[in-house]
Amino acid sequence: METLHYEYQGNKPLERRAHVGVVASGDLEILFEPSDDLSTKVKIRTGSEGFAEIWKKVLDRFFAMNDVAARIEINDFGATPGVVSMRLAQALEVSRDHENNEK
Amino acid sequence: MKITKNSFIELNGRERAYAVLDKGTFRELLGPFDRMKSPHLEPQGIVPENDDGIIVARGTIDGESAVVISIEGCFQGGGIGEVSGAKIAGAFELALRDNENGTKTRPVLLFNTGGVRLQEANYGLLSIAEICAAVVALRQYVPVVGVIPGMIGSFGGMSITAGLFSTLIITREGRLGLNGPEVIEQEAGVEEFDSRDRKLIYQTIGGTQRHAAGFVDVLAEDESDEITQAVQAAFERGLQAAPRSSQVNRYLKLLKAVNPSKPFGPEDLRALWKKAEGSNAEIDAHQSTSATSTEANHTSKNRGRKWFEALTGIANPTKSDVPSVLSADGTLGNERVRYIAVVPNPKNRFPRARGGEVGLEEGWSIAKFVRDAIEEDHDGSRRAIVAIVDTPSQAYGYKEELLGIHQSCAGAADAYAAARLAGHPVIALIVGNAISGAFLSHGLQSNRILALNDEGVNVQAMSKESAARVTRRTIDELEEATKKVPAMAYDIRSFATLGALHELIDGVNADDPREKDIKVIVDKLLGAIADTRSGSNDLQNRLTSYEACHGGRLASIDVREKLKDQWN
Known part of the structure; x- marks a missing residue:
């Protein structure tokens, strides 16, 4: 297991927190929470070591497309980059979709 | 093939809870x-x-x-x-x-x-x-x-x-x-x-x-x-x-009708169960000549039997249909006590339970001995029940699963819990192995747990070979992990750090109990019984002990406190 940290700048504060996913084989758990400032700090725990560069590429791409300031925690059990991107998008969607979040 | 409209299985854990609760x-x-x-x-x-x-x-x-x-x-x-x-x-x-x-x-x-x-x-x-x-x-x-x-x-x-x-x-x-x-x-x-x-x-x-x-x-x-x-x-x-x-009686009777040395499959069990439901008296007991042998030659004496004999003074207790479960009554000071032990029986009619494992008949027999005591003491003072624990495991086998060994173990656990709730002081005395489903059935529902501080006293959830296979690790990796998490260790001293033991007893000869050893244990049993009589009838003491509060069960305590805060 290794722990990775990344930081990004964001201008749009997150509206409300969101939780998606499960730490299951090939999947991951993501927590989005509002941050205190206009920065985004990402903390990743992953069971698959040695993929820091790929994580950076996936996150770079996500934040290039989505301007958001949030505190993000990821617990990963070997999700592929495609699954990670999908879960990140889902977490953002849930944080914006009040009804879904309060289901 | 039927297509399900809203599969429950495909829901994740959280969605399943949403589905069962009223909407919103x-x-x-x-x-x-x-x-x-x-x-x-x-x-x-x-x-x-x-x-x-x-x-x-x-x-x-x-x-x-x-x-x-x-x-x-x-x-x-x-x-x-x-x-x-x-x-x-x-x-x-x-x-x-x-x-x-x-x-x-x-x-x-x-x-x-x-x-x-x-x-x-x-x-x-x-x-x-x-x-x-x-x-x-x-x-x-x-x-x-x-x-x-x-x-x-x-x-x-x-x-x-x-x-x-x-x-x-x-x-x-x-x-x-x-x-x-x-x-x-x-x-x-x-x-x-x-x-x-x-x-x-x-x-x-x-x-x-x-x-x-x-x-x-x-x-x-x-x-x-x-x-x-x-x-x-x-x-x-x-x-x-x-x-x-x-x-208890229903399941013991059902098991009696099974001949474990003959093939027995799912359809046979369905038929037998249907018969049992229809009429209570219709099941014919399978006769087995070897089953009732209570002979215990010296070499097969495990610690459980030795301590049972030492504490009760009885070598061959009441003839039972299930000779691998010993039970006898005695007195300790002013206390009446029922002792129960599971011991090896090389002639056990269920071959997978010959080494002292808690098998199908063992679980239900324990339940019977405990429930008989509850019934007999219904109107009077509640005798203590002492579970002498030395069991290598639950029985592993095809017929065991088919015939519901989980239910048999539940029968035993239920009986001990019922006795505890009825006011019988229930004490477990671990003299050897206390393992997995066997320990859950015989010992873990006790008000107080005593254990001998001895190399041969172990508590664990699964053998190293099986645990390695299930968690996809090598045995070396498992041993390495054990150093970081005492709950993974097998020895009784590591178990004691979790706070569930009432007492870890030093200086007793576990293999060959002599008079002075027996005297120590008698005193400890009386102490545990007295402590139980003045306490609550649940298992809270395992979370309030010094070891539990000082590291052993900190997360267990924290979770309960936070749940309580958020409950209403």
């Missing part, structure tokens, strides 16, 4: 943002999850106060560790408090678990014992309803827990068994059970068979609405007269 009432306790993770996984290099795989949700069912606990099977196989176990036990304990105070909070558990989380081993065993204790207490007030939707099912200690429930709902895809197929294959060989034969597995422990053989109450389609309605209906029916785990 779901409120999660200790959810992911509370970050109540397991503290024991990261030190072993395992990624934790923020809810530790358990969703506890308050809300209503049919308008009545309810708590639904859902196990996320995709995280660590739904395994029960310290935090996940405390979330389940703590939620049931609070539901019990509600019911004691007149609020009929309805408890539901959505199973999807392999049992004890082997990375937290003895924490899992302790937690499951606490869950069992809460279920038995709760069941006096309100039905405790369980759903086994699949795809994992319910295994290990959690199958014993399931065996205690008032109502069990299963789907065809659900499975219910004590020992998982891989573990039986590892322990007993591929001839006993082929873990790759899925058809065999489902025919033995799958939902359809379990329903036909009476081990579950409702066989439901994998439809979300159908399962939700089945849960509501279970509460509408109200309290059942005799939970399955208390039907």
